[in-house]
Amino acid sequence: MAEVRAEMVANVWRVLVAEGDHVDDGDTLVILESMKMEIPVLAETGGIVSKLHVAEGDVVQEDDLIAVID
Amino acid sequence: MFDSVLIANRGEIARRVIRTSRRMGVKAIAVYSDADESLPYVHEADEAVYIGASAPAQSYLDSAILLEAARKAGASAIHPGYGFLAESPGFARSVLAAGLTWIGPDPEAIEQMGDKIRARNLMDAAGVPVAPGSREPVADADAAVHEAMRIGYPVMVKAAAGGGGIGMSAAADEAALRAAFDTARSRAERFFGSPEILLERYLPRARHVEVQILGLADGRVLALGERDCSVQRRHQKVAEETPSPGVSPALRARMMAAATRAGEAVGYRGAGTVECLVDAETGEFVFLEMNTRLQVEHPVTELVTGIDLVEQQFLIAAGAPVSFDPDTPVASAGHAIELRVYAEDPRRFLPSPGAITAWEEPAGPGVRVDAGYAAGTTVTPFYDPLLAKLCVHGATRDEALARARAAVTRFRVEGPKTNLPFHAELLENQEFVSGTYDTGLVSRMRSA
Numbered sequence: 094m095a096e097v098r099a100e101m102v103a104n105v106w107r108v109l110v111a112e113g114d115h116v117d118d119g120d121t122l123v124i125l126e127s128m129k130m131e132i133p134v135l136a137e138t139g140g141i142v143s144k145l146h147v148a149e150g151d152v153v154q155e156d157d158l159i160a161v162i163d
Numbered sequence: 164m165f166d167s168v169l170i171a172n173r174g175e176i177a178r179r180v181i182r183t184s185r186r187m188g189v190k191a192i193a194v195y196s197d198a199d200e201s202l203p204y205v206h207e208a209d210e211a212v213y214i215g216a217s218a219p220a221q222s223y224l225d226s227a228i229l230l231e232a233a234r235k236a237g238a239s240a241i242h243p244g245y246g247f248l249a250e251s252p253g254f255a256r257s258v259l260a261a262g263l264t265w266i267g268p269d270p271e272a273i274e275q276m277g278d279k280i281r282a283r284n285l286m287d288a289a290g291v292p293v294a295p296g297s298r299e300p301v302a303d304a305d306a307a308v309h310e311a312m313r314i315g316y317p318v319m320v321k322a323a324a325g326g327g328g329i330g331m332s333a334a335a336d337e338a339a340l341r342a343a344f345d346t347a348r349s350r351a352e353r354f355f356g357s358p359e360i361l362l363e364r365y366l367p368r369a370r371h372v373e374v375q376i377l378g379l380a381d382g383r384v385l386a387l388g389e390r391d392c393s394v395q396r397r398h399q400k401v402a403e404e405t406p407s408p409g410v411s412p413a414l415r416a417r418m419m420a421a422a423t424r425a426g427e428a429v430g431y432r433g434a435g436t437v438e439c440l441v442d443a444e445t446g447e448f449v450f451l452e453m454n455t456r457l458q459v460e461h462p463v464t465e466l467v468t469g470i471d472l473v474e475q476q477f478l479i480a481a482g483a484p485v486s487f488d489p490d491t492p493v494a495s496a497g498h499a500i501e502l503r504v505y506a507e508d509p510r511r512f513l514p515s516p517g518a519i520t521a522w523e524e525p526a527g528p529g530v531r532v533d534a535g536y537a538a539g540t541t542v543t544p545f546y547d548p549l550l551a552k553l554c555v556h557g558a559t560r561d562e563a564l565a566r567a568r569a570a571v572t573r574f575r576v577e578g579p580k581t582n583l584p585f586h587a588e589l590l591e592n593q594e595f596v597s598g599t600y601d602t603g604l605v606s607r608m609r610s611a
Contacts, residue, residue, distance in 0.1 A: 102516040102544045127544040128506070128514035129329070130397075152544075155517070 095138045097160045099153040103127035108149050110160070114142045122160055123147060138162055164481045165239040165264050167192060170208070171229050171254075172244030174535030175551060176457070177204040180242050183473040192236045194229065196222035198543040202535060212236050217545045223247045226254045230261055240264035240480065242473075246547070249456040250277055250326070266480040268378065268455050272429040276453040279323045280361050286450045289428035291421045294440070294449040296363035304344045308337050310362050317367065320344055322351030323359035326452075328398025330354065333365045368443040368601050370409045371395065371451070373436050374422035375464045377475055379489060380482045384426035386419035387468060388495050390460055392438075394589065396512050396605045401582070402589060403460040404500045405467055408560065408598025409441060418448055425453060433479050434461070434472050443601045459503070459552070462533060466499035466556040498563040499556045502571065502586045505548040509585040510609070516542045521577035525570035529556040529563070532574075542579050550581065560598070564590060 103125035110122050121133045122142070144161040147153060167190035170177045177193055181204060184191035193208030198217035205211045212232040215222040222228065224247055233241060241258045243249035243266070252270040259265050267273070276282045280297055287293045295314045300323055301307045311318045317335045320343040325331070330350025334340035344360065352358045375387040391407030392400045410418070422437035436458045438451040461472050470493070475485045487493070506515050522538040534551035536542065542550065553570055557563035568590045574583055592608060594600040 101514055103514070104544060127516060128546065128548040130514055130548075132513060 094143075095136075095140070095162045096158055097122060097134060097136065097162065099125065099134070099155060099157045099159055100132070101125075101127055101155050103132060103153055105147045105149055105151040105153060106131060108145070108147065110142050110145065112142055112145050116140065116142060116162065125153065134159055136162055164189065164477070164483065166190060167236070167238050168240040168242050168266070168477075169194065169212075169229070169233045169236060169238035170242050170244060171223065172242075172247060172249075173199050173223060173546065174202065174204065175533045175549060176244040176459075176535075178207060178535060179533050180244065180473055181207050183471055183477065187474060187477060189477065192233075192238050194223070194232050196545075198541075198545050201540050203537050203540070204535065210236055217543060219247065219545065226251070226257055229254075230257060233261070233263060238263065240266055242266040242476070243456065245454075245456050245459055250454070252277065264480050266433070266476050268429075268431050268433050268435060272431055273455045275429050276455050277324065278359075279321060279325070279452055280359070282453060283361075283450070285428055286425055289424050291425050291428075291450045292448060294364045294366070297361040300359040301344075301362055304341045307340055307344045307360070307362060311337070311340055314362055314364050317365040318362045319365040320347045321361055321363065322347060322355050322357070323361050324355040324357040325351060326355075326454075328395070331398050366440055366442050368603065369393075369440040370407065370443060370601050371400075371438065372407050372410060372418065372441050372448070373438040373458070374418055375458070375461070375472070376422050376426045376431065376435050376437060377472075377485065378426050378431035378433055378435065378479070379485060380432065380479050381484075382430070383489060384423045384431055385489055385493070386422045387464055387470065387493050389415060389418060390458075390463055392460065393600055393602045394595070394604055395602050400460065400503065401505070401605065402500065402502050402586070403463055404498065404560075404563070405463045406495065406498065409443065409601075411446070414441070414446060414448065421448075421450070425450065429453075431455075434458075434476050459549070460501050462531060462552060462554045463499040463501045466531065466554060467495045467497055468493050469496070497556055497558045498560040499554060500563050500567050502553045502567060502589075503549055503582075504551040504553055504574065504576070504586070505582045506542045506550050506579040507548050507582050508580045509582045509588075512582065512585075514544065514548050515580035516544045517579040518542075519576060519578040521575060523573070523575040524551070525553070525573035527566075527570075529566050530554070530570050531556070550576065550579075553586075564596065
């Protein structure tokens, strides 16, 4: 199991995966937006997205859980 | 002269305009969103008006809310700063329609320069050199490929209504161009509300050099020297200096003359900036775009000329003569450098918002800090990452570099990560120190 967490305070601009999706290492899961910059959040391991903790428009704090990949 | 000014902006630039307002005896009215309530500029203004939620669309980008704030506070003029609505012809028109003084150029000039394709064509007609590129918007990826064959690779893909480097990318071949076109298009739509795209020949080794112009109330246009803005990450400036170490006196004279013609071609009034690229190999320059507002890096020009550019903006907007003699060439003394202190990590340059727990600014001879934050304030994710501009002035470039190194060491910010360590590195970088650098410097520093 791998937890994907936010590196910084940001707004969730795009969510590109859904729970149950298969992702490969390096796939973009969500795109955050902070300080006028888009920051893609990538899967650091392949697997199934078992939990997705954010929706478009949410605000995440540093270290908040974004997704869990099994 | 108007007796009060509403500053339709935030952070360091709001504070900068307040400083000149105070000195000129003009009442300074600030506006603030939820996120900015505790920032220094809000407390330093003579009056501050709350304008809404933190998202820019609900506060700093809402012209109706800003005009209502101006009415409520009894403001007689509006200074837009840079970014937000500074280059919106619609906002300028509604300010004028409300009977207020607009501290900026005529809305028509903003409009002509805001569309990069139109601006290129206009400059070409005025005898200002432009790079080979689009004369009209490029409709789709196929048209882009066709256009690129005419222009020649590599090409730069840009949003016609764009700015700030957003959505811009260079393409060396057809495959890269198709990808760059799609990215540029979606960004253009999202950030600038117009999907129009243009292509321009890309210069791989170029310096980004811009000329400060001032269009006077009597119609004359003056050029106040150049700024070298080649230190960039993601096509956005990180450090600037004047004079440019890559511009010879002969080239400078040609650039000043071209920038003056550019301003005259649109009947420019107030402070503006003509951005150019200088080909590092041939020493030739081409027009890039014109920014119809005060530029972020204006302090370096102020340091070497001794001219307060915000004061000139006020005077020109009021129809008054400028504070210096426009018939005598503006003298430039010494060398100035600006370092943009961003809330971002110094390796990858990723944003780093957060609460500021400690803040100590350097001071001393030749050091000027224009800061938007202080200890106890919070950097939020809603706006750009600029915390402060650390500016230094010295009799020579070497002295300016030495002062910059000392000042960077003494600047202490705790809480968010900052790019101060990057600046320390830059000031020791051989390419930067020798002055031979170009716009590829930062990526070379990071790929080494």
